[in-house]
Amino acid sequence: MSGDPPAPSVPSYDELAALVVEQAALIAQLRAELEQARARIAELEAQVGKTSRNSAKPPSSDGLAKPPPKSLRKKSGRRPGGQGGHPGSTLRMVDDPDVRLRHEPGPCGGCGASLAGRPVARTERRQVFDLPELRPHVIEHELVERECGCGTRTKATAPDGVDAPVQYGPRVSAAAVYLYSGQFLSKERTATALAELVGIPISAGTVGAMTARAATGLDGFLATVRQCLADAEVVGADETGLRVAGKLHWVHVARTDRYTLIDCHPKRGTAGIDALGVLSGFAGIVIHDAWAPYDTYTDATHQLCVAHVLRELQGIVDAAPAGSWCWATQAADALLALHRLTVDAAATGTTVDPTDLATHTRLLRHAAHIGITQTSPRGTKLMAARHALACRLVDREADYLRFTSNPRIPADNNGSERDIRMIKLRQKVSGCLRTLTGARQFCAIR
Incomplete structure (x- = not known):
């Protein structure tokens, strides 16, 4: 009929083919x-x-969204809390108290008769530990001057350290330095604490001067510690950021179980490490977290921190699909097993069983090779980082497992991290330091 709409045109084969190609490309x-x-x-x-x-x-x-603590260690079988032989810190009675107060009973609790002069059946001791009254203890030094018959006057010499008509004593200086450097109070809060607790008026500037004098007196001590570390067999090294004068600086640490040296520097890399003065020419074993600048010290032998790489592996495990096998899990389990072998061997005074050592080393190596294969495309930064981790486990296996052949080498660098952790706490409590000189003084006292 003339009113019907026209029939739609049917596309040709070539038009359909072109549309398919276009859609395939899209x-x-x-x-x-x-x-x-x-x-x-x-x-x-x-x-x-x-x-x-x-x-x-x-x-x-x-920050405030801190996850609940979760250790990477496996259960040891020991009960939580202090272990056998731990001295503890329970308040205990002393045999010679400073004051004894004797309390007599009233009348008899039975018949009401007076107990005066009656024999003592038993004495119960109770002791209260308290602080003495906190007040300034002022010592006056009178320098007597006498006149000789010849007309010459001679005045007594003041004791060492008594240099001004009015001054603070060494205990006040020690308390100020302790509150500022040990408890991380600011200079203003340190001055306030001393004024309110002890009644000694003191200014923030005086606290700074006391701290500077204390740090200056440590020059010889720091040189001795630096030399002891340079001569040590095993040294841990680490660094962390610190805000100084509104800019990011770096706190470097070198330590053993007996000595710790901390300093602050504007640079994080080799310039800051060299300024600490320990690793330059160091020929022992240095423990670190595989940060590249430490590898430039080729005179040293390297032990890479196992705890650090365990955290990296845990990050891969956390991102893996739930319930799926992950190469990082096998690598972490192998490292933990190797650490347990060395701990058990040290506790029993024996050597690590070579069969167990070879078994867990092989599991670690196989896991790392699987990780290299699974991350080989490296199409993203995340995949490239995981590929680099797997390659590092293979290429530097000897550096990661050096602790298995020498019981004097720790498997981790946790000691260094503990030593500089207080620096971060200080920044959290009282903010950044105002000058590099003040930061270096703070590190020296720490």
Whole structure:
């Protein structure tokens, strides 16, 4: 009929073929964009999921959303709390109290008769530990001047340290330095605490002067510690950031179980490490977290921190699909097993069983090779970082496992991290330091 709409035109074969080609190209483009989006999402999720438990981030960066503590160690079978032989810190009675107060009973609780002169059946002791009254203890030195018959006047010499008409004593200086450097109070709060607790008026500037004098007196001590560390067989090294004068500086540490040297420097790399004065020419074993500048000290032998790489592996495990096998899990279990072997051998005074050592080393090596294969595309920064970790486990296996052949080498660098952790706590409590000189003085006293 003349009123019906015209029939739609049927596309030709060539038009359909061109449409299919166009749509195939669009699908390929969308797939590529989807893969990029997925990779970016994975990177962002991994970045957001990083904590001090599964990465190299310091605990201070966890903020208010700090995850519940979760140790990477396995159960030891021991009960929690202090172990046998631990001295504890329970308040105990002393045999010679400063004051004894004798309390007599009233009338008899039975018949009401007076107990005066009656024999003592038993005495119960109770002791109260308290602080003495805190008040300034002022010592006056009178320098007598006498006149001789010849007309010459001679005045007595003041004792050492008594240099002014009015001054603070050594205990006040020690308390100020302790509160400032030991308990991380600011100079103003240190002055306030001394004024309110003891009644000694003191200014923030005086606290700073006392701290500077204390640090200056440590020059010889620091030189001795530096030399002891340079001569040591095993040294741990680490660094952490510190805000000084509104800019990021770096606190470097070198330590053994007996000595610790801490200093602050504007640079994080070899310039700051060299300024500490320990690793230059050091020929012993240095424990570190595999940060590249430490590897430039080729005279030293290296032990890479196992605790640090365990956190890196934990980050991969956390991002893996739930219930799936992950090469990082096998690598971490192998490292933990190797550490247990060395701890048990040291406790029993024996050597590590070579069969067990070979078994767990092989498991670690196989896991790392699987990790290299699974991350080989390295199409994203996240995949490249995981690939580098797997390659590092293979390429530097000897540096990670050096502790298994020498019981004097710790498997981790936790001691260094503990030594500089208080620096971060100081920054959290009282903020950044105002000058590099003040920061170096604070580190010297620490």
